[in-house]
Amino acid sequence: MKIEFGGGLEQLFDNKQTLELHFDEPEVTIQTVIEKLAQICNELRSNVCLFLQDGLVRPGILVLINDADWELLDKEDTVVEDKDTILFNSTLHGG
Amino acid sequence: MKIEFGGGLEQLFDNKQTLELHFDEPEVTIQTVIEKLAQICNELRSNVCLFLQDGLVRPGILVLINDADWELLDKEDTVVEDKDTILFNSTLHGG
Amino acid sequence: MNSDLSSGLELDEYSRYGRQMLVPEIGLEGQLSFKESKVIVIGAGGLGCPCIAYLAGAGIGQLAIVDPDVVETSNLHRQVLHSEEGLNKAESLRRFVSKLNPKIALDIYTCRLTTSNASIISKYDIVVDCTDNVAARYLINDICVLMNKPLVTASALRLEGQLTILNYKNGPCYRCLFPRPPAPELSTKCAESGVLGSVVGVLGTLQASQVLKLLLNNCPKNSNKDDAYQDSMILFSLFKFPQIKQVRIRPKQKDCQICSADPLIKTLDPSNYEFPVCAIPSPANI
Amino acid sequence: MNSDLSSGLELDEYSRYGRQMLVPEIGLEGQLSFKESKVIVIGAGGLGCPCIAYLAGAGIGQLAIVDPDVVETSNLHRQVLHSEEGLNKAESLRRFVSKLNPKIALDIYTCRLTTSNASIISKYDIVVDCTDNVAARYLINDICVLMNKPLVTASALRLEGQLTILNYKNGPCYRCLFPRPPAPELSTKCAESGVLGSVVGVLGTLQASQVLKLLLNNCPKNSNKDDAYQDSMILFSLFKFPQIKQVRIRPKQKDCQICSADPLIKTLDPSNYEFPVCAIPSPANI
Ligand SMILES: [Zn+2]
Numbered sequence: 001m002k003i004e005f006g007g008g009l010e011q012l013f014d015n016k017q018t019l020e021l022h023f024d025e026p027e028v029t030i031q032t033v034i035e036k037l038a039q040i041c042n043e044l045r046s047n048v049c050l051f052l053q054d055g056l057v058r059p060g061i062l063v064l065i066n067d068a069d070w071e072l073l074d075k076e077d078t079v080v081e082d083k084d085t086i087l088f089n090s091t092l093h094g095g
Numbered sequence: 096m097k098i099e100f101g102g103g104l105e106q107l108f109d110n111k112q113t114l115e116l117h118f119d120e121p122e123v124t125i126q127t128v129i130e131k132l133a134q135i136c137n138e139l140r141s142n143v144c145l146f147l148q149d150g151l152v153r154p155g156i157l158v159l160i161n162d163a164d165w166e167l168l169d170k171e172d173t174v175v176e177d178k179d180t181i182l183f184n185s186t187l188h189g190g
Numbered sequence: 191m192n193s194d195l196s197s198g199l200e201l202d203e204y205s206r207y208g209r210q211m212l213v214p215e216i217g218l219e220g221q222l223s224f225k226e227s228k229v230i231v232i233g234a235g236g237l238g239c240p241c242i243a244y245l246a247g248a249g250i251g252q253l254a255i256v257d258p259d260v261v262e263t264s265n266l267h268r269q270v271l272h273s274e275e276g277l278n279k280a281e282s283l284r285r286f287v288s289k290l291n292p293k294i295a296l297d298i299y300t301c302r303l304t305t306s307n308a309s310i311i312s313k314y315d316i317v318v319d320c321t322d323n324v325a326a327r328y329l330i331n332d333i334c335v336l337m338n339k340p341l342v343t344a345s346a347l348r349l350e351g352q353l354t355i356l357n358y359k360n361g362p363c364y365r366c367l368f369p370r371p372p373a374p375e376l377s378t379k380c381a382e383s384g385v386l387g388s389v390v391g392v393l394g395t396l397q398a399s400q401v402l403k404l405l406l407n408n409c410p411k412n413s414n415k416d417d418a419y420q421d422s423m424i425l426f427s428l429f430k431f432p433q434i435k436q437v438r439i440r441p442k443q444k445d446c447q448i449c450s451a452d453p454l455i456k457t458l459d460p461s462n463y464e465f466p467v468c469a470i471p472s473p474a475n476i
Numbered sequence: 477m478n479s480d481l482s483s484g485l486e487l488d489e490y491s492r493y494g495r496q497m498l499v500p501e502i503g504l505e506g507q508l509s510f511k512e513s514k515v516i517v518i519g520a521g522g523l524g525c526p527c528i529a530y531l532a533g534a535g536i537g538q539l540a541i542v543d544p545d546v547v548e549t550s551n552l553h554r555q556v557l558h559s560e561e562g563l564n565k566a567e568s569l570r571r572f573v574s575k576l577n578p579k580i581a582l583d584i585y586t587c588r589l590t591t592s593n594a595s596i597i598s599k600y601d602i603v604v605d606c607t608d609n610v611a612a613r614y615l616i617n618d619i620c621v622l623m624n625k626p627l628v629t630a631s632a633l634r635l636e637g638q639l640t641i642l643n644y645k646n647g648p649c650y651r652c653l654f655p656r657p658p659a660p661e662l663s664t665k666c667a668e669s670g671v672l673g674s675v676v677g678v679l680g681t682l683q684a685s686q687v688l689k690l691l692l693n694n695c696p697k698n699s700n701k702d703d704a705y706q707d708s709m710i711l712f713s714l715f716k717f718p719q720i721k722q723v724r725i726r727p728k729q730k731d732c733q734i735c736s737a738d739p740l741i742k743t744l745d746p747s748n749y750e751f752p753v754c755a756i757p758s759p760a761n762i
């Protein structure tokens with residue numbers, strides 16, 4: 001599936017704005033995706049990654065599945081497939 | 096399927112920016128959709144509709160299927176389904 | 191000044207606004223909704239400059255501008271309506287607006303918005319957040335919820351921007367979207383992050399467009415168009431494809447600290463806004 | 477003026493552009509690509525005002541403005557950098573830019589662009605179409621194809637706008653998209669159609685953003701980002717959801733009248749641009 005980063009989060013992932021992830025299962029929950037990303041992030045940043053906080057996505061990050069806020073779906077439990085696009089977007093405060 | 100109009104074309108369709116069309120067949124070509132729309136337009140405007148010219152979509156109108164120009168697909172012959180969105184967008188010249 | 195009392199517009203306003211009154215969704219009805227409205231823009235910087243210019247051009251009847259800062263050279267790449275260094279930014283925009291459109295009533299506040307002077311917001315119909323820091327964003331949100339004002343908020347950094355309409359039509363507030371502020375240790379000063387001026391410009395002009403749309407939504411003739419209203423956020427990112435899109439966001443949250451039925455936050459307590467004045471979470475700077 | 481010859485920027489340019497040079501995709505390399513570039517903007521009206529302001533703010537080295545018209549009251553709702561009625565619009569923007577950023581070299585053309593004076597375009601690297609009529613759009617396209625210049629074109633009407641980058645990276649030209657101009661009998665004068673100023677403002681700031689992106693694309697450090705380049709069009713419509721999006725358009729067409737390998741149009745023949753000066757196809761007006 002396609003993972004996109006916005007609002008500076010790409011800096012946690014080697015400055016890649018998009019990543020392709022594949023899972024052996026045809027469907028996984030978004031929580032599984034997040035754990036996989038946290039692992040990638042930790043490896044890239046030598047075990048110090050600020051993607052998660054207390055096991056949850058850090059405050060200030062919106063999670064969008066196919067351009068819809070995961071709060072409109074089943075949040076962490078939302079089932080995603082290979083054709084889905086998931087955007088992790090950090091809020092900006094400048095102006 | 097969802098039909099959208101832009102660039103002033105909605106004025107040919109009773110000022111509706113979107114229309115829902117359903118066909119008995121599960122799949123039809125975009126040419127069939129266009130003929131159906133020309134018929135609707137003609138009825139709305141008492142048989143004088145400027146949607147088509149010589150049987151083709153009028154110059155200056157882009158046809159986009161799921162946000163992609165139909166020239167990237169099979170043009171008039173592109174097969175569309177109920178889940179598709181088709182945008183007819185007239186070009187603007189103002190500035 | 192000649193006044194056409196029957197219509198509510200003065201004669202010279204027909205020539206000034208005629209081109210936009212030709213738009214079917216505007217017309218005389220829409221123009222009057224602009225003229226009768228009072229809009230407050232907080233921040234006369236990168237977002238505020240374009241936003242205020244187009245609100246003034248469109249004929250918003252009463253326009254307030256709030257900014258305590260003075261113009262510096264380093265602002266000019268993005269704050270394109272300023273030019274005189276050392277001049278207060280709200281005052282600088284007052285001069286601009288009075289040249290562009292002398293018909294606008296202007297209220298200039300050269301102070302910072304705080305919990306103590308929040309009552310100034312009560313005079314206006316729509317609030318526009320053009321600030322540049324996280325503390326102001328929470329404060330403005332809370333004032334808007336407590337005073338029941340719709341809020342058009344936007345932000346920009348580097349080559350990206352975000353915009354959303356909050357506290358409107360029973361939709362979410364800023365705390366519904368972001369219940370917890372970013373931790374201070376994850377923050378960095380504004381001056382450490384950069385931004386491209388035209389990106390802020392896109393967001394500021396989009397903000398002005400949303401304010402005008404909210405006013406047009408109130409016109410009975412546009413009530414059918416308003417059916418399509420969805421809680422949403424516009425995301426812009428210059429090096430992405432698609433570069434710009436509008437995504438659907440969550441509704442008002444039942445457990446929101448301020449906009450829920452039984453809120454934790456009932457008044458403006460200064461201690462709720464004591465994070466770094468210019469806090470931008472930037473993972474790169476850790 | 478102090479000059480830091482080793483870097484290519486003068487010392488005062490570091491304070492003026494410092495905030496945008498902090499953006500990783502810009503930096504000194506990007507700033508120099510702005511400074512070394514020559515951009516011509518045709519039309520100093522609703523699109524041209526915001527576009528020119530942000531190009532000047534960003535530090536485009538040489539900026540040309542072309543417009544034969546004078547400012548009228550009815551322009552001011554959307555052409556928000558003008559204020560003096562009767563003044564030529566290009567001259568009006570010259571005054572604005574020289575106040576905002578005196579470091580920009582300005583070329584002011586107070587004439588209409590025609591087949592006879594088209595050679596002025598040859599001096600510039602990027603062309604921005606901020607005109608308001610269909611004849612100018614075909615003429616500018618054809619000049620850009622014949623002189624091999626990338627073209628950033630946008631348009632707006634009522635509550636809608638469109639933007640696309642043409643003749644860039646072997647992509648399509650305007651005639652690839654619109655091989656046949658709209659028939660004259662389907663056209664109506666500009667003055668009969670209206671537009672909301674902030675909508676034109678969004679398109680003009682987006683145009684400036686695309687020009688700056690084209691220059692950043694040239695920087696070696698951004699070459700990886702450029703992989704994502706797609707021929708596309710940005711569509712904005714204030715009362716739609718989504719309000720704004722970027723769609724994929726066709727590639728260069730093999731049978732294009734001007735940009736194909738064996739084109740019908742090989743030179744600028746005035747008879748190719750003799751449609752009504754301000755032709756907007758508007759089905760509603762028939
Ligand atoms: Zn809330």
Ligand SMILES: [Zn+2]
Pocket residue numbers: 648649650651652653728729732733734735736
């Ligand atoms: Zn072509």
